Amino acid sequence: MIAGFERPNAGRILLDGVDLAAVPPYRRPVNMMFQNYALFPHLNVEANIAFGLKQEGLAKREIDRRIADMVALVKLEGFGGRKPHELSGGQRQRVALARSLVKRPRVLLLDEPLAALDKKLRGETQFELMELQREVGFTFIIVTHDQSEAMTVANRIGVMDRGRLIQVAPPAEIYEQPNSRWVADFIGDVNLFAGRLGDDGLSIEGTAAGRLHVAVKPDAEPGTMVWVAVRPEKVRISREPPLPGLDNCVAGTVVDIGYLGDVSIYKLRIRDGSPVKAVIANVGGRSERVAGVDEQVWLSWPAEAAIVLTR
Amino acid sequence: MTMRRVSTFNLGSIALGIVFLYLPIAVLVIYSFNASRLVSVWGGWSTRWYAELIQDEALLDSVFISIRLALTAATAATILGTLSALALVRFGRFRGRLLFAAMIYAPLVMPEVITGLSLLLLFVAIAVDRGFWTVAIAHTTMAMCFVTVIVQSRLVDFDMSLEEAAMDLGASPLRTFFAVTLPLILPAIAAAWMLAFALSLDDLVIASFTTGPGATTLPIRIYSQVRLGVKPEMNAVCAIMVAVVGVAVIGASLLAKLSGARGMPVR
Amino acid sequence: MKWQQRRFVLQRLVVRIPYAWLLVFFLVPFLIVLKISLSQTAIAQPPYTPVFELAAGWHGLVAFFSGLSLNNYGLIGSDPLYILSYVKSVEIAAFSTLILLVIGYPIAYAIARTPHRVQAVLIILVVLPFWTSLLIRIYAWMNILQRDGLLNDVLMALSIVKEPPAWLSTDTAIYIGIVYSYLPFMVLPLYATLEKLDESLIEAAADLGCPRWKIFWLVTLPLSSSGMLAGVLLCFIPIVGEFVIPDLLGGSQSPMIGQTIWTEFFGNKDWPAASAVAVLLVCLLVTPIVVYQNQAMRALERE
Numbered sequence: 001m002i003a004g005f006e007r008p009n010a011g012r013i014l015l016d017g018v019d020l021a022a023v024p025p026y027r028r029p030v031n032m033m034f035q036n037y038a039l040f041p042h043l044n045v046e047a048n049i050a051f052g053l054k055q056e057g058l059a060k061r062e063i064d065r066r067i068a069d070m071v072a073l074v075k076l077e078g079f080g081g082r083k084p085h086e087l088s089g090g091q092r093q094r095v096a097l098a099r100s101l102v103k104r105p106r107v108l109l110l111d112e113p114l115a116a117l118d119k120k121l122r123g124e125t126q127f128e129l130m131e132l133q134r135e136v137g138f139t140f141i142i143v144t145h146d147q148s149e150a151m152t153v154a155n156r157i158g159v160m161d162r163g164r165l166i167q168v169a170p171p172a173e174i175y176e177q178p179n180s181r182w183v184a185d186f187i188g189d190v191n192l193f194a195g196r197l198g199d200d201g202l203s204i205e206g207t208a209a210g211r212l213h214v215a216v217k218p219d220a221e222p223g224t225m226v227w228v229a230v231r232p233e234k235v236r237i238s239r240e241p242p243l244p245g246l247d248n249c250v251a252g253t254v255v256d257i258g259y260l261g262d263v264s265i266y267k268l269r270i271r272d273g274s275p276v277k278a279v280i281a282n283v284g285g286r287s288e289r290v291a292g293v294d295e296q297v298w299l300s301w302p303a304e305a306a307i308v309l310t311r
Numbered sequence: 312m313t314m315r316r317v318s319t320f321n322l323g324s325i326a327l328g329i330v331f332l333y334l335p336i337a338v339l340v341i342y343s344f345n346a347s348r349l350v351s352v353w354g355g356w357s358t359r360w361y362a363e364l365i366q367d368e369a370l371l372d373s374v375f376i377s378i379r380l381a382l383t384a385a386t387a388a389t390i391l392g393t394l395s396a397l398a399l400v401r402f403g404r405f406r407g408r409l410l411f412a413a414m415i416y417a418p419l420v421m422p423e424v425i426t427g428l429s430l431l432l433l434f435v436a437i438a439v440d441r442g443f444w445t446v447a448i449a450h451t452t453m454a455m456c457f458v459t460v461i462v463q464s465r466l467v468d469f470d471m472s473l474e475e476a477a478m479d480l481g482a483s484p485l486r487t488f489f490a491v492t493l494p495l496i497l498p499a500i501a502a503a504w505m506l507a508f509a510l511s512l513d514d515l516v517i518a519s520f521t522t523g524p525g526a527t528t529l530p531i532r533i534y535s536q537v538r539l540g541v542k543p544e545m546n547a548v549c550a551i552m553v554a555v556v557g558v559a560v561i562g563a564s565l566l567a568k569l570s571g572a573r574g575m576p577v578r
Numbered sequence: 579m580k581w582q583q584r585r586f587v588l589q590r591l592v593v594r595i596p597y598a599w600l601l602v603f604f605l606v607p608f609l610i611v612l613k614i615s616l617s618q619t620a621i622a623q624p625p626y627t628p629v630f631e632l633a634a635g636w637h638g639l640v641a642f643f644s645g646l647s648l649n650n651y652g653l654i655g656s657d658p659l660y661i662l663s664y665v666k667s668v669e670i671a672a673f674s675t676l677i678l679l680v681i682g683y684p685i686a687y688a689i690a691r692t693p694h695r696v697q698a699v700l701i702i703l704v705v706l707p708f709w710t711s712l713l714i715r716i717y718a719w720m721n722i723l724q725r726d727g728l729l730n731d732v733l734m735a736l737s738i739v740k741e742p743p744a745w746l747s748t749d750t751a752i753y754i755g756i757v758y759s760y761l762p763f764m765v766l767p768l769y770a771t772l773e774k775l776d777e778s779l780i781e782a783a784a785d786l787g788c789p790r791w792k793i794f795w796l797v798t799l800p801l802s803s804s805g806m807l808a809g810v811l812l813c814f815i816p817i818v819g820e821f822v823i824p825d826l827l828g829g830s831q832s833p834m835i836g837q838t839i840w841t842e843f844f845g846n847k848d849w850p851a852a853s854a855v856a857v858l859l860v861c862l863l864v865t866p867i868v869v870y871q872n873q874a875m876r877a878l879e880r881e
Contacts, residue, residue: 005475007582024582026478026487038476042494051490055481103480321688325700328685332707332761335718338728342721391596398593399878405593412878414600416871420812422819422863424836425856428843429607432853436610452603455596463878484585513711516821516836520843530713537717538826546721549714556709564702 002141003032003109015106026055031105035112037096039084045095046071046080052103070098073132090121101136110142114149126152147187151175159183175231180311184229191235191276193228197221197308204228204308208274209250209299218308227309234305235278237266237290242300249300252276254291266291268299336553343546360547370532370548377512377529380443384450385507391451392458392507393500399459400466418456426453427520434521441523449521450514454507461506465499505563509556608860615853616646626849650854660838660855664862667835670749670824671817674756675764678813679806681757682764686805687798689765690772701769708762716755716826723751723827747829755823760816764809771805772798804877811870815863835859 001008004025013020020028031052039048046067053063071077074094084092093113100108113129114122130153133140144150150157151171158168167179178184181192195207201217204226212228220226236242242249250270258265259282266278276299280290291297343361347354364370395415398405418426430449434441469492477487515530522528533549536542617626654660689700707715722728723745730742745751775798783793821836828834833841835855842852 003475003479005478024478024483025475026481026483030479032476032479034472034476036470036472038470038472040473040476040491051477051482052480055486099476099480318691320684321691324684324688325692328681328761328765329703331758332704335715335722335758336707336710338722339714339718391599394592395596398589398596402589402593405589407597411593411597411600412875413871414604416874417867418604420815420863420867420870422816422821422836422859424819424821424839425611425860426604426607428839428852428856429611430603432610432614432849433603433607448603452599455599460874467878484588509709513713515713530711533711533713533717534822537713537720545717549711549717552714553710557706560702560706560709564698568698 002107003030004028029106030109031100031103031107032109033096033100033111033113035115037084037092039092039095039099041084044081044083045076045087048084048095049099049102052099056103066102070102073101073135074098089116090125093117093125097132101132104136105138107139107141110140112144113142114144114146122149129153151187159186161186177307178229178309181227181229181309184309189232189277189279191230191232192309193230193274195226195228197224197226202303208272209248209270209276212248212306213303214306214308215302215304216307218310220308220310224310228306229309230301230306232265232277232279233263233281234301235276236300237268237278237280237297238300239291239295239297241298247300247302248306249298250276252297252299254293254295254297257293264290268297270299339546340550340553342543343550345543345546348543360543361551363544364547364551367544369527370529373527373529373532376443376526380447380450380526380528381508381511383447384454384511385504387447387451388454388458388507388511389500389504392455392503393462395455395459396462396466400463415456415459418453419460423453423514423516424520427517430517431520441521441526443523443526445521445523446518446526446528449517450507450511453514453517454510457506457510458500458503461503462496462499465496469496502563505559611853611856613646614850615650615857616648617850617853618647618649619848619850625847650850651858653851654854654858663833663835663838664858666832667818667820668862670752670756670834671814671820674753674760674817675810675814677753677757678760678764679810682761682768682809683806685761686765686768686772689769690775697773701766704765705762712759712822715759716823719751719755719758720746720826723754746827749828751827752824752834755827756817756820759823760813763812767808767812768802768805771802771808775801804873807873808870808877811866811873815866815870818863819859 002013002020004020004023008021015029020030040051043051049067049070050063053066058066067080071080074097076091076094076098079087079091079095084095087095093116097113110129114125117125126149129140142150142153151174154171156168156170157174159166159174161182167174167183169177174183174187178187178190184190184192193204193207193209193212195204195212197203197218197220198205198211199222201220201222202214204212204214207228214228218226230248237254241251252268252270254266255269255275256267258267261282263279263281266280268276268278270276278299344356344358345354346357346359395411399408399412399415402408427449430445430452431441434445439445473491473495474487477491478484482490513530514528515534518528518531519534522531529548533545537545614626620626685704689697689704692700724730725742725744725746727745729745730739733739734742779797779801780793783797788796818834819836819839820834821840824834825837825840839852839855839859842848842855
């Protein structure tokens with residue numbers, strides 16, 4: 001819809017205060033980098049990049065200059081005469097990027113730009129993209145299914161469910177302060193404990209893990225049904241019961257351990273049977289282990305580590 | 312790509328098929344050099360029939376008429392057929408699409424006697440003098456359906472995101488068509504043009520119905536000679552036509568191979 | 579959305595041009611054939627009455643419609659010659675289509691199984707004869723099938739026959755000619771479908787325990803059904819109305835319907851009768867034609 005290829009049923013799209021609906025896609029100050037790159041197979045790299053500039057009717061000298069700048073920016077010097085089928089996947093991606101950047105749009109749309117690249121290349125290109133954006137200065141809107149990519153690259157993330165934007169916020173806020181169970185569960189893993197908000201607004205009664213405490217008062221009436229969300233990496237596992245205090249604490253059994261090298265994912269079961277997930281970094285060597293399968297352990301987390309979700 | 316094992320049965324089928332298809336033509340070409348008039352007797356190699364051919368004015372006349380006709384009809388059919396293909400593939404469900412599609416696909420299978428007869432009756436009803444142009448119209452109508460089918464199958468495979476990319480970069484729909492779509496479907500259009508050309512050149516029935524004085528096409532002339540029996544000069548005519556077509560088709564496919572690698576969308 | 583409306587107008591124009599052409603040069607002629615089939619012959623130019631005169635006004639219109647009759651259809655229905663012609667045409671078309679399917683399928687299958695590079699060459703080889711004039715190729719068969727032609731030479735040389743049999747002017751010659759001419763029309767759609775066949779389906783069937791022939795029967799054949807349908811229709815329908823092949827290779831005792839129309843038209847100069855025969859032929863073929871159109875449309879939608 002932003003690029004102009006779909007018509008909105010309702011609502012408006014405003015760019016700098018101007019409603020884009022009346023503007024056809026070939027006149028919008030918006031450019032798009034397609035998921036399959038959509039490079040013109042009958043034109044070489046330079047002609048592909050020059051295509052958009054030709055439509056603007058720029059002078060040849062200016063076009064050549066901009067192409068040279070762009071080719072250098074995406075590090076494709078010397079490839080100008082090649083046709084798309086003579087390039088590798090990563091090179092084609094850079095041509096597509098160059099082609100859409102060279103017109104200096106107000107907004108650049110990127111449709112899953114890194115999906116076709118292998119893991120290593122993806123990591124490198126992510127940082128290149130961020131640098132590029134800082135250099136050119138216009139807004140990039142990226143669509144991706146890859147959560148870690150979104151978290152790495154974005155200044156703000158918009159989480160969508162079935163066409164609706166559920167939350168728009170910087171990555172840290174999305175992760176630490178999700179506005180709903182859906183967002184909390186969608187981004188990363190989360191443990192949810194349902195219960196009733198206590199009178200003081202900082203304690204939650206009747207959860208599977210007993211009474212839980214949080215540090216920030218949620219915007220809800222005491223007595224309403226709420227959920228306590230705790231991220232797995234915030235859960236501590238110990239063989240001895242932790243000191244009594246404000247810490248949330250519950251007994252459980254280790255059901256399964258997934259060893260990922262840098263971290264281990266512990267799947268546990270607490271007293272009423274509910275599953276809990278904990279992620280512990282393997283700071284010691286191989287010999288040191290927090291707990292083994294079928295062991296009885298204690299789980300705990302500080303009040304600041306959990307938040308209350310009202311929907 | 313895995314190497315496919317071609318079984319003997321398969322190989323045999325192909326070989327038999329090819330022999331079956333080319334045997335009559337080979338026989339024809341060989342006998343066009345037969346010095347003897349009779350097919351049953353081999354009188355040694357000779358090119359006398361080719362020499363006689365060149366002197367047959369009426370025949371040469373009909374060759375030129377046929378070629379002019381084919382050029383005209385092929386070009387008109389290609390334009391109309393390409394427009395039809397665009398309409399069928401790109402324009403969604405427009406009003407009257409069903410009738411349009413029916414009219415496009417019907418001539419592909421309709422027996423030629425029927426299309427020829429119906430067009431002749433039309434020309435008579437509107438009192439138009441029959442001749443070169445009536446045959447041209449008839450051939451255009453018949454050929455445009457084949458053009459549509461060929462161009463349509465290429466359009467269906469066409470990567471729409473290329474057009475969206477062009478528009479996104481600032482090209483209006485018209486500009487997009489000429490700068491992106493047309494260059495990429497040009498091989499299909501060229502192939503369709505050649506098919507239309509061949510169809511027109513070869514057509515006997517429709518031409519017989521819709522022609523008039525002064526527009527005797529080559530097939531009509533050949534037919535009038537041939538229905539009375541085998542004629543050695545005809546062998547020569549046919550051998551030449553086979554040679555011309557053979558060279559043209561092989562040349563065209565070589566051309567397609569050379570430009571094909573660059574023209575196809577990357578998979 | 580002014581720009582979208584403008585695009586619409588452009589699209590409408592693109593459609594209207596070929597649409598108009600086809601309406602005038604395809605649909606209208608059919609209506610005229612229908613009208614002529616309801617007329618009588620006349621020694622006049624044009625050789626039929628009544629002729630529709632705009633100038634004659636309302637009276638002319640009334641006279642016009644009263645002059646129409648179903649005479650010709652009655653004639654056709656009562657004369658066994660015509661009925662025989664229809665039957666023979668359908669019979670020949672059906673048998674030759676069957677032969678084409680039986681011969682064409684192995685060829686198409688074989689080509690689809692060769693390495694890709696070779697496929698292109700083979701397809702060109704199969705299609706090349708089609709680009710040569712049909713007339714020429716049928717004439718070539720005339721050469722071969724003559725009493726003193728090549729076929730008999732070979733048969734005599736191999737002592738298969740004592741006397742050279744007559745091949746021309748027989749139904750056998752017609753079958754040979756038809757199968758020869760229409761082979762590309764059967765092979766190409768079959769090949770197109772078989773080529774798209776997903777090899778992994780065949781491998782999956784083998785993995786699940788099917789012997790080669792069963793794989794063919796249970797997997798390959800059903801999946802190629804659309805190609806078979808296209809090939810069958812593409813051959814059967816035009817063969818019914820064939821003229822050149824039966825005229826040059828067949829005898830005159832029992833003509834096919836294409837020959838009948840030709841004779842009525844050019845021989846007897848009976849335009850109305852020829853039109854009536856044509857109209858009935860279209861009615862006969864309407865069902866397979868509509869099936870073909872549906873199949874073509876469905877193939878279009880599917881992609």
